[in-house]
Amino acid sequence: MSKKLLLKNAHIEGIRYFETYRKHGGYEAAEKALKMTTDEVLEEVKVSGLRGRGGAGFPTGMKWSFLAKPEGVPRHLVVNADESEPGTFKDRYLMEFLPHLLIEGMLISSYCLGSNTSYIYIRGEYSWIPDILEEAIEEAKAAGFLGKNILGTGYDLEIYVQRGAGAYICGEETALLESLEGRRGNPRLKPPFPAVKGLWERPTVVNNVESIAAVVPIIEIGGAEYAKIGIGRSTGTKLISACGNINKPGVYEIDMTITVEEFIYSDEYCGGIPNGKKLKACIPGGSSVPIVPANLLLKTINGEPRYMNYESLADGGFATGTMMGSGGFIVLDEDQCVVNHTMTLARFYNHESCGQCTPCREGTGWMYKILKKIEKGEGKMEDIDLLWDIQRKIEGNTICPLGDAAAWPVAAAIRHFRDEFEWHVNNPELCQTQNYGIANY
Ligand code: NAI
Ligand code: SF4
Numbered sequence: 001m002s003k004k005l006l007l008k009n010a011h012i013e014g015i016r017y018f019e020t021y022r023k024h025g026g027y028e029a030a031e032k033a034l035k036m037t038t039d040e041v042l043e044e045v046k047v048s049g050l051r052g053r054g055g056a057g058f059p060t061g062m063k064w065s066f067l068a069k070p071e072g073v074p075r076h077l078v079v080n081a082d083e084s085e086p087g088t089f090k091d092r093y094l095m096e097f098l099p100h101l102l103i104e105g106m107l108i109s110s111y112c113l114g115s116n117t118s119y120i121y122i123r124g125e126y127s128w129i130p131d132i133l134e135e136a137i138e139e140a141k142a143a144g145f146l147g148k149n150i151l152g153t154g155y156d157l158e159i160y161v162q163r164g165a166g167a168y169i170c171g172e173e174t175a176l177l178e179s180l181e182g183r184r185g186n187p188r189l190k191p192p193f194p195a196v197k198g199l200w201e202r203p204t205v206v207n208n209v210e211s212i213a214a215v216v217p218i219i220e221i222g223g224a225e226y227a228k229i230g231i232g233r234s235t236g237t238k239l240i241s242a243c244g245n246i247n248k249p250g251v252y253e254i255d256m257t258i259t260v261e262e263f264i265y266s267d268e269y270c271g272g273i274p275n276g277k278k279l280k281a282c283i284p285g286g287s288s289v290p291i292v293p294a295n296l297l298l299k300t301i302n303g304e305p306r307y308m309n310y311e312s313l314a315d316g317g318f319a320t321g322t323m324m325g326s327g328g329f330i331v332l333d334e335d336q337c338v339v340n341h342t343m344t345l346a347r348f349y350n351h352e353s354c355g356q357c358t359p360c361r362e363g364t365g366w367m368y369k370i371l372k373k374i375e376k377g378e379g380k381m382e383d384i385d386l387l388w389d390i391q392r393k394i395e396g397n398t399i400c401p402l403g404d405a406a407a408w409p410v411a412a413a414i415r416h417f418r419d420e421f422e423w424h425v426n427n428p429e430l431c432q433t434q435n436y437g438i439a440n441y
Contacts, residue, residue: 002255002268003229005217005237006210010097016132018139021100027145029219033108034153041112045215047223049235054080054171054208055286055326057310060215066195067113068203076204077115078180078194079106079212081122081129082164082171085286086348087328090239091209093251095122095129098213099136105212106159107145108219113205116156120209121176124166133161168352172400173206175354186354187400208326210239230256234309238327240269244282245333247271256309260284261298263308264331277333281416284313285325287345288405290412291338292322318408319415338420342413343371349406360403363394367410374424377431384421388414 014020021027033041046061067075079102083091095102102120110118122130137159140146148156162180164170170179174188177199198204214236218226227235234256243249246264248271254263263269264279273279279294300306300315307313310324332341350364370387373379391407391414398404414421424431 002253002258003237004253005221005226005229006094006098006101006213006239007251007253010093016097016099016136018100018136018143021098022143025220026100027104027107027140027143029216030104030107030145031151033219034111034151034155038112038114041108041219044218044223045112048214048218048226049223049233050211050214050218050226051233051235051310052208053210053214053238053327055085055288057324060207060211063195063207064109064113064205066193067205068196069114070203074116074202075114076199076202077106077110077113077118077212078173078176078199078204078206079118079120079209080171080173080176080206081120081126081209082176083126083209083326084123084168084171085288085326085328086345087243087283087330088241088286088326089243090241090251090327092126092129093241094209094213094239095126096132099132100140101213101216102133102209103136103140103146103159105215107140107150107157108215109205109207109212110157110159111155115205116158118157118159119180119199120159120161121170121180122161122163123171124164127163130161130163137161167354168348169354169400169402172402175400176206177204184354186356187402189399231307231309232311234311234324238308238324240308240327240329242270242329242331244329244331245273245277245336246331247274254308256307258308259298259305260308260313261305263329270329270331273331273333277335279331280334280336281332281338283322283328283330283332283409284308285323286328287330287348288401288408289323289325290318290321290408291332291341291416292320292412293416296320296416318412322412337375338413338417339371339375339424342409343368343375345409346371346406349402353402353406357398357403359394359397360406363390363403364406366390367394367406371410374421375431377424377428379421379425381422381425384414384418384425387421 050060051057170185175185179185346368355361395407
């Protein structure tokens, strides 16, 4: 059984409200942190080994230590709640059921970073959650945990919730900052990183909801204890949102020592695949990370079991491995068609491209058009090579990672499932009535 740090109280009725949250130990970590120096809090986060839970896995303590501190310039914490990666819905769960965990994490983090005004930028489609967050902010303020002179320490903090307007690209941190400043969400060139020049050109830390919530147990049990959970550089616990062809879709907290096989088949997690179907493939970290076929998903190239953590999922690099990403775990059974699936993703990335750079703006459109042609049985063999060529020209040649995110799923699908693409080319008449999965398994 995995250790629970974030969701340990999620089952308690009324935990969304301050009174119940407080009764179960809520805000005790914040009280503890406010008695520590900001350097001591930073040290705990560094020692914990916490890595960014939004997808990139960048060490949180290191990011915080990069924050520039010029004299007289305000600094900000911005929580990235623009969770839009297909297959990813863990932050929604945290904000909906444990809003005070996020607020408490923000209080500790803002104090450490020296932010007196912090923001939550939330995905527009999560239309009911801002009310929950704003109610929690009001409750925390009424109890003296936000506002002026918090707990008599002299530290002030205001938190504001800003709703997005439904653009995936606003989850990219610099596009998010543009949007927060009231402009179109076009990503900025990095460097400078937000830690140096962020919101209104002020030093800013942008962190994912889960990363900030994790700061609460880190302070509660101490960074060193937190680092003992998990394995290697995959410390602490990780929320996984599981969906697709599984018996028990939902949000699970894992301690990153379990195997992928255990996660898919054990009753504690996904509970196996419906109707006894075979596992075909999985995308373990949200739609942007490479798809992996079952044989490489359950074992690494060296025959070792593949574990649900940053290192093991990436084992073998992009050629054979994948990424932990945001933890959006999508399972495909034997009946699913990879070409159809890849086409759906290509349409998504083409629609969400902000259009600033040519390889992404044009390339995502061409990938979608070619995939649509192949999927309908109207493709030629050379279209598969053309598709490969286009994705190669996007990867690494764009301002933000949306270009890479659009290219990787296509590259991995061709690399691992070229036979399915060829089947579509060779069986145009069957493409109208059935898909590769149903025809071949
Ligand atoms: P990144 O690797 O460019 O940056 C990670 C973080 O580290 C950023 O906050 C960046 O500012 C900071 N950083 C890196 N080097 C730095 C330096 N030298 N100095 C100061 N700060 C530095 O990755 P990015 O663009 O933040 O995230 C991409 C990931 O986001 C992808 O892996 C994807 O899986 C994920 N993603 C998640 C979504 C979700 O809904 N959760 C949506 C879309 C993408
Ligand atoms: Fe916009 Fe795509 Fe370029 Fe990112 S990669 S800046 S989404 S055009």
